[in-house]
Amino acid sequence: MADQSNYYDIVVVGAGPVGLMLSTCLARWGYKIKHIDNRSEPTEKGRADGIQPRSMDLLRNMGLKPAIMANKPCRVYEVAFWDPSKDGKGLERTGTWASCPRFIDARYPYTTLLHQGYIERVFIEDMNKHGAHVQRPWTITGFESDESSNPEYPVTVNLEHIDGSAKETVRAKYLFGGEGARSFIRNQLKISVRHKDPIAYVWGVMDGVVRTDFPDIKMKCTIHSEHGSIMVIPRENDMVRLYIQIASSTDKNFNPRATASESEVQAAAKKILAPYFIEWEAVDWFSVYPIGQGIADRYTLDERVFIGGDACHTHSPKAGQGMNTAFLDAHNLAWKIHAVEKGFARRDLLKTYESERRHVAENLLDFDNRYAKLFSQRPPAAGEVRAASSSDSSDNEFIKTFKASCEFTSGYGVAYTPNALNWSSEHPARSLLIHPAGTKLRTGRIMINANVTRITDSNPVHLEQEIPLNGSFRIFIFAGNLEKTRDALRDLSKGLSHKKSFYTAYKRSDIDSVSWFERHNPHSHFFTLATIFASLRRDVEIARDVPEPMSRYRDSIYADDQSDDMVPNSRASAHEKMGLCPENGGVVVVRPDGYVGIVVKLEPGPETVSALNQYFASFCTKDVGGLASQL
């Protein structure tokens, strides 16, 4: 075998949020990564800083939430709106509302604000633990992708130290461009960027420590005054970020190189905030930059060279979506590369990275426009705020738009459209057991949060977090009433154990040497099972009630016996929140990134596993299923 030292699974260019998320995931799953960045150090100051509720779910699922929280970020629960007061003498608060209202049912209903550099360091430390490192300051000078020359490592990448003192040429299975809005890789691929909103803006942004008597300085605020508008974002360490729009391309004499000094921006802020005072004790970062809405036409040309994050989409910083969308771009791609490279999914699964993520970016840009307009029209009335925070559905147009905005900014609005992964009535899986009446789970949407009690140790846990980011599909078996579902569980057991089932077809080759303590992947690297009974914890005995293979996942067996404010009088709140029958249960397949793939009835007989086989057969590499007659 030739020298493999310059062969990599992937070359990642750019160590911002998108590149770091991608490397962090792949490093955990054992991939060999070349990661470069053209800066000498992680981000020192400024840049993105808002982690949305959905991103926090993901960071928790990766075990990174404590490291983020150790930096003592700000948490924003409410947004306040300020306008000129009616007496013309200053400002008044016209309303406040929850940044992530209760109807969203987020596990972490707040925006976490922390300097991007701290966030980058959390990822870098985790990557390092798994043997991946960022090589700095290095840049990419060229690349070529050619499957015919080397089908396994089709990508050749030329790298160079920023001062030209050293060069490397490496071969890789994949190349990823997370280099930001001016992506070299995107440009080389001649992928053009289209602008949905023709208006460009120049923004000033300032991070600093301020003394002020403005009462909402620790909340996210939008302040309109006759002297202009600013947005206030509280930050860690008594800092505050102020955004000021300096110019837009609708202005006469618009110049995208428009500029303003630090003191000019401070003077403007003082005027806008009057009669409140504001003084800067220190300015941590100040920048003025032009930004337009743009979206890349393609995210890849050949499913070998990909781009993501700001290389694919740019938009205003107001809704705090940049870093969050970048995280989810990378996350979406990471598990798909894993599924393909480990031989589970067919290569064309990688096409869904662009189709899913580009659709989200389109929505983001639409939203960015609507969001700006929503507040420029009129402030919401108090009754509308209350209505918008409830889960009542008799809403007027304003409230509907607002609710959609909240879902979107929280990250819970991401909805992947139907494809092989996200079942719909167009999917090749046609079993009548699929998507039973009543289910509240929507394919392509995040699984609903629920509290349950783990059987083995009686710990109350967050069900949606119980399976960590391990690259596996999560099969949640809601087993209903254990007296009623005994036969269905037995037949599920039989069906899963059949050698042509999706589950057994991909069993680990080293299955005989797997540790007794392996919790999530004892049988397969592609599936983790969890079983939830609509019973009290003390009424479930694993040895008596749970057949193999579910019983082997002994720390992923739960009692649905916790109360939940969202379904106050429910006896089995997790079943009820999912819209699954607490007597008969149901099987929920959740993609490795947490989005619902398919929901199937749990019934005695071979049909439940058959429906699951149909689903996986639509994208996996082996001929699974066709088992109905053999059970």
Next chain:
Amino acid sequence: MADQSNYYDIVVVGAGPVGLMLSTCLARWGYKIKHIDNRSEPTEKGRADGIQPRSMDLLRNMGLKPAIMANKPCRVYEVAFWDPSKDGKGLERTGTWASCPRFIDARYPYTTLLHQGYIERVFIEDMNKHGAHVQRPWTITGFESDESSNPEYPVTVNLEHIDGSAKETVRAKYLFGGEGARSFIRNQLKISVRHKDPIAYVWGVMDGVVRTDFPDIKMKCTIHSEHGSIMVIPRENDMVRLYIQIASSTDKNFNPRATASESEVQAAAKKILAPYFIEWEAVDWFSVYPIGQGIADRYTLDERVFIGGDACHTHSPKAGQGMNTAFLDAHNLAWKIHAVEKGFARRDLLKTYESERRHVAENLLDFDNRYAKLFSQRPPAAGEVRAASSSDSSDNEFIKTFKASCEFTSGYGVAYTPNALNWSSEHPARSLLIHPAGTKLRTGRIMINANVTRITDSNPVHLEQEIPLNGSFRIFIFAGNLEKTRDALRDLSKGLSHKKSFYTAYKRSDIDSVSWFERHNPHSHFFTLATIFASLRRDVEIARDVPEPMSRYRDSIYADDQSDDMVPNSRASAHEKMGLCPENGGVVVVRPDGYVGIVVKLEPGPETVSALNQYFASFCTKDVGGLASQL
């Protein structure tokens, strides 16, 4: 001035839980500490490992909870009881119950199990950040305490490297012995240890990684079989601790040096657990040791040399109280030393260390006896378990004992008896405003947990955690209905601002240079104020509704608008849980260690501050109060 390099505020001997807690507190408050330990390294294996709910409150209040949790400890929510099955063929579970039932209303209703070495390291890292270090392996060889020779540094301590290669003599204001059951300092002081229970026991304890099909291996279990009894305690990293009683002094031929080999204990455990199998993959620690119940007659002779932790009290390991009692010993002493040394409290406050903590130890030993007997009599019936978990008070004797046990083991049962700090009708403070009818707060008991919303940033917070361990008394001003209490708040403001009030009499000498961002101690090192309105957050405007000095504590002003399951239909759940009127409020003084000192009505006029002056005058150094006529 002579060379001060060998002068210390305190010499602490022993770096177990009690010594480390003491140094960690005092280091944060700026004291110069000489801390020695005769071991070369922190505890490597074994020893104590259970952090009770009350101790977790304290660790959280010190900001140390995340560092503890980063070690991924086990959490025990339930205790299971196993007895020989009725058919004589094996074991059966006779019941399970919550280790910290709902009626206790603990913030963290579980026991956290983690190897003592990890816990020690969390303290050591925190001490190091504040400039204090443990000098190892050094021991104490002698000491003398003589106020006449040096009133400021009366204690002379001789220290020596364990190998005799180096010696030091240092002078200190205080000496603390946290050296464990065989305390040199206690022995030198000729303080005797009395044994309440004449029975001594020999225990075997084994930490190991086990494979077993025993279903409750991840819960705390007491298992009785015809072959003997064991106690199971789950641990981090798939470990399990087993306790086996090997002999007691009621046995014929009792020998306190009784011993058993690792394999003998394993063989015994296998017999007891049959028909379940158990196999050890690894043994981390194994020890056999005799232990008796003992309590030191005194904790100090002159309030200069103190002892705490195991040096003062020893008992069986079953209820997991050793480390927790040690934490609270140290915590109790730390703030009292601080209050005396900084000139706030009279020196005789230090006498309350022994009176308060020795009383708790007496209760602990009584409890240790009762706890053992409770379960040897009979297992509880299911109905009794349910009743015991509710807050219903129509209980039989068994349930009463059980409830008291749960309170005790959770750490919430600690009740300091009346003295200058813990108001009672015998206290010199006699104002009729004290202890208003209806209050549910009990002096000498921990403050009740409550959720409120911080005004400045809309964050929902844990009120009892909002003021960190800063050595200050916590003055919680429950301000009721802001329309009703406007006059009372104005008069409270006036009273506090009077130069002879307890509050202003101890104002900081550097008050003019205090930072805008100082949150908890802008005026005084001895008091932190917090104000809670029985209103919705949006109805409170600090500038309009909160007078000085309360308004200066701008991040400690709250709306009592969060719901609480313990008082489901309440409009102001924090007020209601405390038993304070949601219209008129009340003032609660909480000691620096979290125990309630006094509750006073909030009324217009001078009497509220006058009652508080009376309280503090009973132990502070200045002549505060006597202000009624001057307001």
